[in-house]
Amino acid sequence: xxxxxxxxxxxxxxxxxxxxxxxxxxxxxxxxxxxxxxxxxxxxxxxxxxxxxxxxxxxxxxxxxxxxxxxxxxxxxxxxxxxxxxxxxxxxxxxxxxxxxxxxxxxxxxxxxxxxxxxxxxxxxxxxxxxxxxxxxxxxxxxxxxxxxxxxxxxxxxxxxxxxxxxxxxxxxxxxxxxxxxxxxxxxxxxxxxxxxxxxxxxxxxxxxxxxxxxxxxxxxxxxxxxxxxxxxxxxxxxxxxxxxxxxxxxxxxxxxxxxxxxxxxxxxxxxxxxxxxxxxxxxxxxxxxxxxxxxxxxxxxx
Numbered sequence: 001x002x003x004x005x006x007x008x009x010x011x012x013x014x015x016x017x018x019x020x021x022x023x024x025x026x027x028x029x030x031x032x033x034x035x036x037x038x039x040x041x042x043x044x045x046x047x048x049x050x051x052x053x054x055x056x057x058x059x060x061x062x063x064x065x066x067x068x069x070x071x072x073x074x075x076x077x078x079x080x081x082x083x084x085x086x087x088x089x090x091x092x093x094x095x096x097x098x099x100x101x102x103x104x105x106x107x108x109x110x111x112x113x114x115x116x117x118x119x120x121x122x123x124x125x126x127x128x129x130x131x132x133x134x135x136x137x138x139x140x141x142x143x144x145x146x147x148x149x150x151x152x153x154x155x156x157x158x159x160x161x162x163x164x165x166x167x168x169x170x171x172x173x174x175x176x177x178x179x180x181x182x183x184x185x186x187x188x189x190x191x192x193x194x195x196x197x198x199x200x201x202x203x204x205x206x207x208x209x210x211x212x213x214x215x216x217x218x219x220x221x222x223x224x225x226x227x228x229x230x231x232x233x234x235x236x237x238x239x240x241x242x243x244x245x246x247x248x249x250x251x252x253x254x255x256x257x258x259x260x261x262x263x264x265x266x267x268x269x270x271x272x273x274x275x276x277x278x279x280x281x282x283x284x285x286x287x288x289x290x291x292x293x294x295x296x297x298x299x300x301x302x303x
Contacts, residue, residue: 003113003120004294006106007130007167008193015171019138022286022293029064029289036066037296041097043069045123046077048103049225053260053287054123054131058100061292067097067299089116098299104225119298121291126225127187129160132259133168134294135286140174140215142286143255143279147172153213153250155179155206156240156267157233158186161219161259166194175199179209181236206240210249217257218242218267234266242268255279 001014010018028035043062045055055071062069079088085108092099093116101109102123113120122130137147144150152169154162158180166186169176176194178186182204185191194200203209210216221237222230242256256268256276264270273280 001297004130004298005109005113005120005122006128007133007164007171008190010171012171012173015134015137015168018134018290018293018297019141021296022134022138022289025292025296026286026289035064037300038062038065038067038097041065041067041299042095043067043098043100043295043299044072044092044096045069046072046079046099046101046103047123048074048101048108049124051102051124053284054100054102057288057291058123058295061288061295065292065295070096085111086115088112089114093117098295121294121298125160126223127160128164128167129259130164130168131287131291131294132161133164134290135283136165136217136257136259137168137172138286138290139257139279139283140255142282144214147174149173150214151175151177151212152215152217153177153179153210154217154219155209155242155246156218156237157221157223158184158202159219159223161217162186163190165217166190166200170194170198170200173198175201177201177203177209177213179203179206179240181240184236206246207249210246213250213254215255215257216242216246216250219259220261220263221267237267241266242272244269244272247272257283260284 045058059069089112098119100121100123104126106125106127109122109125152174154165162178163186166176185202221233258280262268264273
């Protein structure tokens with residue numbers, strides 16, 4: 001494991017190792033045990049897309065690991081003024097020990113990894129969101145004790161979250177069902193892989209997708225960069241909501257997850273959100289622990 005570009009690159013064993021380390025780091029943090037595994041290391045954080053959880057969790061995580069983090073917006077970098085990604089990668093590799101990038105195109109993340117000589121972490125692209133799904137898997141394991149025989153149901157837009165949840169869920173042995181409108185399905189290549197490698201369903205029927213689910217998951221109807229489509233998407237996705245009806249199709253002890261920010265009354269009702277707030281905010285916290293595990297794996301002395 002040299003980078004975290006997408007979950008498809010990782011084996012189930014590698015994902016399990018990250019989750020196990022995340023559990024250890026969470027335990028140490030909760031019990032006041034110092035873990036400066038990245039003493040003196042520096043992470044550069046490139047943000048083409050803004051974020052609350054990504055910035056705070058990575059920056060705090062590096063501090064807790066004994067290192068430091070630099071926030072780099074397009075205004076702070078020549079990449080925002082036309083410098084090729086490959087040149088930025090080679091320069092930053094001389095200064096930093098790792099790069100986290102949150103951007104639009106997956107190709108930009110891949111180019112940084114190809115041309116740089118330090119680990120690159122995908123903090124989000126329009127194609128996938130591996131860091132979030134590692135935190136999701138960590139949360140599912142905490143609440144459900146494991147993955148075997150479990151069913152994950154995602155309701156909403158077949159976006160980067162759906163893409164990564166399909167991969168993460170299938171790799172870890174869960175069955176995965178996606179409920180989305182026609183024309184808004186996840187990546188075709190990922191769905192084909194899922195059909196060939198596990199138990200997978202993509203349907204417009206919410207009740208069929210949610211039937212017997214252990215985990216219900218949703219995301220906003222209009223992601224960052226789709227603001228001009230927001231009103232149109234409200235009409236298209238109005239029925240694709242986690243509500244009492246969707247919960248009634250799932251198992252009685254199903255948990256509800258949301259990557260946040262949440263738009264109550266749209267993709268999830270306020271009632272369901274508050275009833276499952278414990279799971280949702282444990283999930284948000286686990287971004288910190290899962291990403292710390294990724295950074296230690298990639299930037300630690302033994303790697």
